[in-house]
Amino acid sequence: MERISVAIRVKPTSRQEVSNGSQWKVAEKKIWLQNEFGACIKGQSYTFDKIFGTSIRNGEIYEHAKDLVLSAVLGFNGTVLAYGQTSSGKTYTMQGSTSDPGVIRLAIQDVFISIDKIEDREFLVRVSYMEIYNEEINDLLAPDNRKLQIYESLEKGTFVAGLREEIADSVEQVIAVLERGEAQRQFAETDMNLNSSRSHTIFRMVIESRDKSHDYRQDNDPTAQDAVRVSTLNLVDLAGSERFSKSGAEGARSKEGAHINKSLTTLGIVINKLSEGGGKQGSHVPYRDSRLTRILQSALGGNARTAIICTINPDEIHIDETRSTLQFASRAKRVTNCAQVNEKEEIKELRRRLEGSPHTEDLKKEVLHLRNDLLKYELGRERLELELQQEMKAQVERERRIKEQEQRIESLSTLVISGAGAIEDRELPPKKGYRRQTWCPQSTTSNTIEQGLPSVNSGNDNFSESVSIEVSLQPLATSRNKTASESVDDDEVDSFWSNSSELDSLPAFGDYQNIADGDIWTSLNRGAEESADDAYENTWGNANVRPINVDSELSHTSSEFENYREFKQARLPSLVNSSSQTSMLQDQLNKRNFQCEELPPSTEFEIQEKTKEVIATANIALLEEKLRFQKQEFKKILSNMKDMEIELKACHLENTQLRAKTVNLHEQLRTRAPLEQGVQDRAFVDEENEIFKQNLCTLDMKSSLHLANHLGNELLQVLHSIENRDLRSLDDHTASEETVGKSLKALQVTLLESAHVGLRLFSNLSSKEPSLASTKSQQLIQEVANIGVSTFQENCGATEKGGLETSLMDPSKVESKTGKENYPNPSLKQNSPVSSVDIGNKRSLPDKKKFEKHKEFFETELKRLNFVYTAYSNTEH
Numbered sequence: 001m002e003r004i005s006v007a008i009r010v011k012p013t014s015r016q017e018v019s020n021g022s023q024w025k026v027a028e029k030k031i032w033l034q035n036e037f038g039a040c041i042k043g044q045s046y047t048f049d050k051i052f053g054t055s056i057r058n059g060e061i062y063e064h065a066k067d068l069v070l071s072a073v074l075g076f077n078g079t080v081l082a083y084g085q086t087s088s089g090k091t092y093t094m095q096g097s098t099s100d101p102g103v104i105r106l107a108i109q110d111v112f113i114s115i116d117k118i119e120d121r122e123f124l125v126r127v128s129y130m131e132i133y134n135e136e137i138n139d140l141l142a143p144d145n146r147k148l149q150i151y152e153s154l155e156k157g158t159f160v161a162g163l164r165e166e167i168a169d170s171v172e173q174v175i176a177v178l179e180r181g182e183a184q185r186q187f188a189e190t191d192m193n194l195n196s197s198r199s200h201t202i203f204r205m206v207i208e209s210r211d212k213s214h215d216y217r218q219d220n221d222p223t224a225q226d227a228v229r230v231s232t233l234n235l236v237d238l239a240g241s242e243r244f245s246k247s248g249a250e251g252a253r254s255k256e257g258a259h260i261n262k263s264l265t266t267l268g269i270v271i272n273k274l275s276e277g278g279g280k281q282g283s284h285v286p287y288r289d290s291r292l293t294r295i296l297q298s299a300l301g302g303n304a305r306t307a308i309i310c311t312i313n314p315d316e317i318h319i320d321e322t323r324s325t326l327q328f329a330s331r332a333k334r335v336t337n338c339a340q341v342n343e344k345e346e347i348k349e350l351r352r353r354l355e356g357s358p359h360t361e362d363l364k365k366e367v368l369h370l371r372n373d374l375l376k377y378e379l380g381r382e383r384l385e386l387e388l389q390q391e392m393k394a395q396v397e398r399e400r401r402i403k404e405q406e407q408r409i410e411s412l413s414t415l416v417i418s419g420a421g422a423i424e425d426r427e428l429p430p431k432k433g434y435r436r437q438t439w440c441p442q443s444t445t446s447n448t449i450e451q452g453l454p455s456v457n458s459g460n461d462n463f464s465e466s467v468s469i470e471v472s473l474q475p476l477a478t479s480r481n482k483t484a485s486e487s488v489d490d491d492e493v494d495s496f497w498s499n500s501s502e503l504d505s506l507p508a509f510g511d512y513q514n515i516a517d518g519d520i521w522t523s524l525n526r527g528a529e530e531s532a533d534d535a536y537e538n539t540w541g542n543a544n545v546r547p548i549n550v551d552s553e554l555s556h557t558s559s560e561f562e563n564y565r566e567f568k569q570a571r572l573p574s575l576v577n578s579s580s581q582t583s584m585l586q587d588q589l590n591k592r593n594f595q596c597e598e599l600p601p602s603t604e605f606e607i608q609e610k611t612k613e614v615i616a617t618a619n620i621a622l623l624e625e626k627l628r629f630q631k632q633e634f635k636k637i638l639s640n641m642k643d644m645e646i647e648l649k650a651c652h653l654e655n656t657q658l659r660a661k662t663v664n665l666h667e668q669l670r671t672r673a674p675l676e677q678g679v680q681d682r683a684f685v686d687e688e689n690e691i692f693k694q695n696l697c698t699l700d701m702k703s704s705l706h707l708a709n710h711l712g713n714e715l716l717q718v719l720h721s722i723e724n725r726d727l728r729s730l731d732d733h734t735a736s737e738e739t740v741g742k743s744l745k746a747l748q749v750t751l752l753e754s755a756h757v758g759l760r761l762f763s764n765l766s767s768k769e770p771s772l773a774s775t776k777s778q779q780l781i782q783e784v785a786n787i788g789v790s791t792f793q794e795n796c797g798a799t800e801k802g803g804l805e806t807s808l809m810d811p812s813k814v815e816s817k818t819g820k821e822n823y824p825n826p827s828l829k830q831n832s833p834v835s836s837v838d839i840g841n842k843r844s845l846p847d848k849k850k851f852e853k854h855k856e857f858f859e860t861e862l863k864r865l866n867f868v869y870t871a872y873s874n875t876e877h
């Protein structure tokens with residue numbers, strides 16, 4: 001058993017709030033209120049574990065909670081709670097600043113320092129961060145997770161379902177998570193605090209540890225030592241209690257304020273009950289009355305070590321609030337917890353089962369199935385709750401109506417009785433008094449009747465049967481407004497601060513709302529008021545002043561009375577029915593609750609573990625997928641960029657060309673605009689001319705080769721003719737041998753050159769510039785031919801009388817002599833460069849050996865020439 005340790009932190013006094021009246025004085029562990037003369041005010045002295053003065057930094061405050069934080073690492077649950085009025089420094093204490101880090105940051109650091117020191121155990125730290133805003137639990141780490149529900153299980157105790165937990169293994173990671181959550185908190189400006197927390201926040205670290213040396217996978221004994229330890233460390237920054245008159249809260253702020261005050265009131269009541277030994281004596285502790293107390297249930301009188309830091313503002317104007325805080329702290333000091341190390345054999349067993357199970361898929365399905373069931377139960381339960389609420393509302397409304405009717409019946413009965421006994425009365429009291437009676441409590445009603453009716457009873461004996469009574473209808477505003485203003489009065493909230501020892505008699509939540517909205521009572525009661533008015537109108541008509549015939553009024557009233565009785569009788573079965581329906585719904589709800597709680601305790605853990613596992617796997621897969629996708633995209637982008645660069649270059653080039661063309665065209669247009677059409681025609685003609693020229697060249701080359709070939713053939717023929725005709729007489733005629741030799745030599749040179757030209761022509765033709773080659777070849781052939789001719793002429797000139805030369809070059813003569821067709825192509829005869837040469841008629845006989853030698857040479861060369869010619873002819877041009 002251990003008491004909750006409580007420390008007080010006094011905020012530095014603000015200059016504007018300095019006053020000369022009563023003041024709080026601090027000395028070591030004691031704080032008291034002294035009057036203006038410096039004397040301690042009776043009953044206003046409090047003692048605590050520690051009281052921190054105004055100059056103390058957060059580091060020292062943290063020392064108060066340090067032990068608790070360290071024991072959380074060892075497996076004890078722990079809760080550090082900052083409590084105090086608005087703007088007293090709770091957030092300053094818990095969060096701190098970069099220069100003066102608060103309790104949360106210092107605790108995070110200590111947890112990891114402590115973990116590092118424990119070498120024989122391995123740790124897993126999970127972090128979550130939630131806020132309770134307007135009595136709804138929101139997840140600060142997953143802003144979409146709103147309105148989370150609280151459940152209970154045997155194994156986990158009270159827990160918030162669906163709350164995100166993030167695994168962290170360093171101070172930096174936890175701080176990052178904390179900061180992420182901080183960004184989602186609800187803050188707002190009030191008259192008291194520029195940055196007021198509008199929600200209670202719970203930063204939670206779940207610390208799980210197990211023995212490092214133990215191989216859990218091979219462990220088959222579930223009762224083995226060194227079980228898994230799981231502890232929870234809650235670091236709680238409560239929203240500040242506030243008076244609306246001071247905080248100036250309106251609209252949304254006032255709604256928040258009402259919720260804040262309500263949950264703090266419940267916290268106060270819970271602490272109050274516990275301080276009186278409530279929980280242990282088996283009396284009811286209303287943990288369920290607020291989300292805050294439900295979540296912190298184990299920290300308040302349960303299995304946890306708890307430290308409370310109460311922050312106070314010592315300024316005189318906050319005396320009531322400070323006193324209230326100190327009273328709360330005094331009560332909290334008396335609450336005892338029973339903390340013990342949380343060793344979870346079941347968890348170990350479950351983990352082993354999950355890890356070793358060959359049916360992980362089945363388990364997953366089972367977990368999903370269970371989760372679905374759980375959700376279904378929850379939905380059903382919520383629906384039933386809603387139905388029950390509606391039914392209860394309807395019942396309240398029905399009861400209210402019945403009460404109203406009863407009151408009216410009663411009033412009417414009174415009227416009937418009074419009317420009967422006052423037959424002789426002359427005057428009835430004003431209707432105003434009568435109406436008030438129906439709305440006032442019974443005693444007031446009777447008083448009012450007493451005030452109103454005696455004049456009737458003690459009235460004139462001569463009162464006739466048909467007496468007219470002046471009934472003036474007054475609105476009920478006076479009495480109603482009075483009640484409303486009483487409810488709305490700030491004093492009632494202030495009594496929370498000034499008289500907070502009577503927490504059980506604190507105003508209900510609705511009253512806090514009334515404080516925010518002064519007319520709420522009026523609006524709440526408007527329905528009843530209107531229905532009363534309607535009833536009145538139905539009974540008395542619309543006129544404000546109306547004469548009443550007592551007899552007829554009496555009979556009318558009794559019949560109405562009967563009607564009401566019948567109506568009531570008729571409503572009775574439906575009432576019974578609806579109340580049985582309500583209890584049936586309540587039964588169903590209880591059953592559902594029971595079913596929820598009956599789910600195997602391991603199920604929740606199983607679900608959570610499995611969900612985490614599945615989420616982790618999914619996350620990894622997602623990350624990998626994301627990475628792969630990014631890589632692919634990157635590659636695509638790179639290649640796209642390259643393509644685009646190339647395209648861009650091409651575009652630039654095209655652009656430049658187009659520009660040049662455009663400039664050119666512009667130029668042409670400018671200079672040759674009238675011949676625009678002609679330009680195209682001319683280009684076409686030029687192109688055709690070029691082709692024609694090439695063809696021409698090719699033709700020229702062809703004809704040159706042809707010529708060379710035929711020249712060779714011709715010469716060969718001549719040689720044959722020489723052979724056939726003249727060699728027979730070679731022995732006898734040697735005189736012209738020299739001449740013939742020369743002629744033959746000249747021819748040989750010519751043919752040789754022609755053959756060379758042909759060869760060169762062939763190689764040029766296969767090169768890339770056929771036109772150039774052909775032109776050059778053409779020239780060469782011409783040149784060679786000319787050289788040949790001139791050489792021949794020279795030779796012929798020297799042997800003018802030789803008959804062989806004539807026959808050589810004059811085919812007609814040769815033909816006439818030989819009688820053979822020697823010129824396959826007669827046209828060549830005219831075109832031949834040697835055709836015009838007159839080589840004389842002198843006949844001479846050549847040297848036989850030489851002749852044969854020449855002939856042989858000629859034939860070889862001619863063959864080559866023929867080869868070149870054929871090859872060229874086969875080439876496509």
Ligand SMILES: Nc1ncnc2c1ncn2[C@@H]1O[C@H](COP(=O)(O)OP(=O)(O)OP(=O)(O)O)[C@@H](O)[C@H]1O
Pocket residue numbers: 010011012054084085086087088089090091092093193195196197198238239240241311
């Ligand atoms: N001990 C302190 N020393 C210096 N300044 C302080 C101290 N305590 C609080 N303050 C300052 O007072 C102001 C209000 O403090 P803080 O916001 O922590 O109050 P709170 O109790 O959390 O208020 P709320 O309940 O409205 O959120 C802040 O500006 C804070 O810096």
